[in-house]
Amino acid sequence: MAPRCRVILVIDADSFEVQVYQKKEEWKYTIGGPCVVAINDNPTGSIDCDHNFDTSVYFFLEKEEYRLLDGMGFAQKVVKFIEQEAKIISSAGISSNKLLAKVACKYNKPNGITALTRQGFNRICSDIDFRDLTGLGGDLGEKVENLFGQLYLNQLRNMLNFTWNLNCLANWVGYEDTEYVREIANGICYQEVEDKLMFDGLNCGRGYLKIETKGDFRSELNYLAQNLKDRLNLEVKYNKRFAKNVLVQYTRRTLGGIYTESFNVEFNPVTDFGFDGEGSL
Numbered sequence: 454m455a456p457r458c459r460v461i462l463v464i465d466a467d468s469f470e471v472q473v474y475q476k477k478e479e480w481k482y483t484i485g486g487p488c489v490v491a492i493n494d495n496p497t498g499s500i501d502c503d504h505n506f507d508t509s510v511y512f513f514l515e516k517e518e519y520r521l522l523d524g525m526g527f528a529q530k531v532v533k534f535i536e537q538e539a540k541i542i543s544s545a546g547i548s549s550n551k552l553l554a555k556v557a558c559k560y561n562k563p564n565g566i567t568a569l570t571r572q573g574f575n576r577i578c579s580d581i582d583f584r585d586l587t588g589l590g591g592d593l594g595e596k597v598e599n600l601f602g603q604l605y606l607n608q609l610r611n612m613l614n615f616t617w618n619l620n621c622l623a624n625w626v627g628y629e630d631t632e633y634v635r636e637i638a639n640g641i642c643y644q645e646v647e648d649k650l651m652f653d654g655l656n657c658g659r660g661y662l663k664i665e666t667k668g669d670f671r672s673e674l675n676y677l678a679q680n681l682k683d684r685l686n687l688e689v690k691y692n693k694r695f696a697k698n699v700l701v702q703y704t705r706r707t708l709g710g711i712y713t714e715s716f717n718v719e720f721n722p723v724t725d726f727g728f729d730g731e732g733s734l
Contacts, residue, residue: 521547521568528566542691548574552642555587563691574640578606588637596626597634610638655688655696657681 528545535543546558547568556577557569583606584594598604600622601612612618613635623631636642657680664670681699688694702715 517549517570520549521570525566525568532564532566540693550640550642551644552587552637553640556581563687571640578610581606583609583638586637589634593626593630593634597622600625606638613638655684657684658702 524547528547532543532545535541542564544558544562544564545566546554546556546560547566548554548557549571553569553571553574556574557567560567560569583604584590584598586594586606588594589597597609601609601618604612613622619631619635622634626634657677659673659677662669662673664673685696688696697719699718700715701718702713704711704713
């Protein structure tokens with residue numbers, strides 16, 4: 454038989470906190486056993502490590518991960534409550550700030566719960582178009598794109614590491630917005646969480662388009678129509694909700710100003726779209 458491979462884990466406390474606790478009557482049973490100095494006094498973060506030492510893998514969570522684990526437990530309760538009370542399937546994202554939580558929420562839709570650490574965000578930033586981040590999808594993001602081109606988030610972060618690029622961006626959008634872009638690109642967000650009610654309906658749209666020809670207009674219109682159909686399908690399949698009215702709204706930007714107009718379209722999804730009875734329009 455081949456010799457058994459073992460991985461030895463050495464835990465060396467930076468202080469004698471273990472010995473201090475073991476002097477207390479309620480902790481004497483730990484003398485002679487494996488002990489870990491935790492970074493906080495959180496009973497939900499405890500792990501059993503007094504058995505199967507030859508085969509089991511044990512790990513020590515960072516403080517951020519403790520919080521995210523607690524958040525995932527809370528998110529599961531909220532998602533389950535929404536499904537029971539409103540019959541709506543929802544997804545949840547948990548992270549250390551509002552920006553990263555929104556990134557996490559998109560990852561496992563529909564009906565997914567995702568926790569994202571800062572290190573996890575760094576690992577996936579090569580797959581994220583920087584315009585998809587909250588705060589960089591509007592005018593500011595368009596200005597950054599006009600200056601640097603279409604970039605993934607990791608590429609934008611690398612560019613902003615150079616003083617020359619920071620100065621160019623500051624000359625283009627101002628120093629305050631430059632610092633804001635740099636923070637967003639690095640997953641830094643100080644925005645407070647606010648109470649927000651769920652929309653009665655769903656929405657789909659595209660902003661800041663450059664439509665110069667009828668072909669551009671048809672292409673964007675087809676994209677929005679398909680997007681709307683896909684979202685309606687999801688509502689029917691997962692939430693059994695049928696839309697009865699569609700509000701079409703558009704904004705025109707001219708030299709004379711900005712004009713917004715809208716009109717309603719009523720329809721019956723069963724007859725107008727051919728609902729097949731099994732969650733598809």
